[in-house]
Amino acid sequence: MIVETVLDSFNKIGANFLDFLAVVGKLARFVARSVKHCFTPPFYPFQLLRQLTDIGYYSLPVVGMTALFTGMVLALQSYTGFTRFNAESAIAGVVALSITRELSPVLAGLMVAGRVGAAIAAEIGTMRVTEQIDALRTLSVNPFKYLIAPRVLAATIMLPALVLIGDIIGVYGGYVVSIHSLGFSAGSYLTQTWDIITRMDVVSGLWKAAVFGFIVSIMGCYHGFNSARGAQGVGAATTNAVVSSSILILIFNYLLTQIFFS
Amino acid sequence: MNDVHANTNTQDNKLVLSKVSKSFGSNRVLNNLSLNVPAGKSMVVIGGSGTGKSVMLKCILGLLEADSGSILIDGQESAGCNIKTRGEFMKKFGMLFQGGALFDSLRIWENVAFGLIHGQGMNKKQAREIAIEKICAVGLSPDVAEFFPAELSGGMQKRVGLARAVATSPEIIFFDEPTTGLDPIMADVINDLIVDQVQDLGATALSITHDMASARKIADYIAMIFEGRIIWSGSVGDLDHSGSEHVEQFIHGRADGPITRRVA
Numbered sequence: 001m002i003v004e005t006v007l008d009s010f011n012k013i014g015a016n017f018l019d020f021l022a023v024v025g026k027l028a029r030f031v032a033r034s035v036k037h038c039f040t041p042p043f044y045p046f047q048l049l050r051q052l053t054d055i056g057y058y059s060l061p062v063v064g065m066t067a068l069f070t071g072m073v074l075a076l077q078s079y080t081g082f083t084r085f086n087a088e089s090a091i092a093g094v095v096a097l098s099i100t101r102e103l104s105p106v107l108a109g110l111m112v113a114g115r116v117g118a119a120i121a122a123e124i125g126t127m128r129v130t131e132q133i134d135a136l137r138t139l140s141v142n143p144f145k146y147l148i149a150p151r152v153l154a155a156t157i158m159l160p161a162l163v164l165i166g167d168i169i170g171v172y173g174g175y176v177v178s179i180h181s182l183g184f185s186a187g188s189y190l191t192q193t194w195d196i197i198t199r200m201d202v203v204s205g206l207w208k209a210a211v212f213g214f215i216v217s218i219m220g221c222y223h224g225f226n227s228a229r230g231a232q233g234v235g236a237a238t239t240n241a242v243v244s245s246s247i248l249i250l251i252f253n254y255l256l257t258q259i260f261f262s
Numbered sequence: 263m264n265d266v267h268a269n270t271n272t273q274d275n276k277l278v279l280s281k282v283s284k285s286f287g288s289n290r291v292l293n294n295l296s297l298n299v300p301a302g303k304s305m306v307v308i309g310g311s312g313t314g315k316s317v318m319l320k321c322i323l324g325l326l327e328a329d330s331g332s333i334l335i336d337g338q339e340s341a342g343c344n345i346k347t348r349g350e351f352m353k354k355f356g357m358l359f360q361g362g363a364l365f366d367s368l369r370i371w372e373n374v375a376f377g378l379i380h381g382q383g384m385n386k387k388q389a390r391e392i393a394i395e396k397i398c399a400v401g402l403s404p405d406v407a408e409f410f411p412a413e414l415s416g417g418m419q420k421r422v423g424l425a426r427a428v429a430t431s432p433e434i435i436f437f438d439e440p441t442t443g444l445d446p447i448m449a450d451v452i453n454d455l456i457v458d459q460v461q462d463l464g465a466t467a468l469s470i471t472h473d474m475a476s477a478r479k480i481a482d483y484i485a486m487i488f489e490g491r492i493i494w495s496g497s498v499g500d501l502d503h504s505g506s507e508h509v510e511q512f513i514h515g516r517a518d519g520p521i522t523r524r525v526a
Binding site for chain 1: 355
């Protein structure tokens, strides 16, 4: 009896592991096909332009607001901690480095995962269940080229642009709080920011953003494309897209930080 | 139950399915299905829900890969063909989906012109003219061209779906439950439009439906699918004296007979 229970448990673990490997393999094939179709004709420039606008321009308010308040809070919290060690002069550098290296790309990635990743999964999932993807095929159009490639390219291009703007707004948020609430001099704050920040700090954040943009779009497309039937299927696809892309963003953030700064 | 074909001479057939099987897990949906569709004729496959009608259509279109068997289109094997060959087959096809499957984000004329612009590489201006011509041909006002699908009724969406299916002048047109969800008058209008459009193009048509009024109206030949196989086929005139108990039960909509349904 005990032996049977133990064997049954091993069977379940084995079956789950095989299911996991199957999903990884399916995702790897999907990623490979998506990347291939990003660089092989025919291209759909109007679709790309539409996605650049949807993913980039319309995400600007949410990314900008996130960066602004993150920079402001960072300045306040740093001041609270650093005054204990008479290290207030380090606040400008801490804000600039935290924003450009970590907070701007990660928070922008997570916000875009919530806004864009969910929208991609819901739109493509609905197209799947209403047979619009099958209709594309019958009209001699490859859905990978028409639906997936423009979204993946647009997110990979636009997230670095959003993060660059987020960097500026985030640093400005810290500057505003430091000058108007904490009594710093504008000139010395800007000089300290400019002195500490290097090109690598900004560029590493932009590379991270490109990877996060790719992750958000590919997970949205994957879950939408493989959505199950019905409203529940589309809902599950949307949730899975946001959760999986958020987790992958955090994992890849660690890996990329190791690569850039170790 | 033996498979019976409308025409056994494969040279006169546009589509020839031989012993096509398709399973999903342990559920065998198509079970050695064989069917011939004569060129320039309208074949309607009737059968209850879950008998494999839609799966058969998707296997022909290449949207699903058959597990075994042969699917000849104009005498050329399509089962297991490469992407390039599949693309060539697709250019011969038009398809009216059950729910219309119109692209929500595009205007009606863009939906109708989609295959012309993206599939055939036609310029937008010329494609728009053809699209509006097709929109008028299915009995809609040209003003509808600028609407979005969500602004149209179910019947109007079906007409747009039909206009899109015929816009590229396909050689073979598939109709998936063309009258489902429509009132009887609108269903008859759609049936008339299907007959007119197929005749105008001189196309071969393959429809699947469980609406007998529709089947009688649009078919030259009818085949019945049951448990993943074609169990009877013949001309529409032979339908009422098919000699098949299954066909008799189905066309008269009787609960009693060899076709049994589990209720719970």
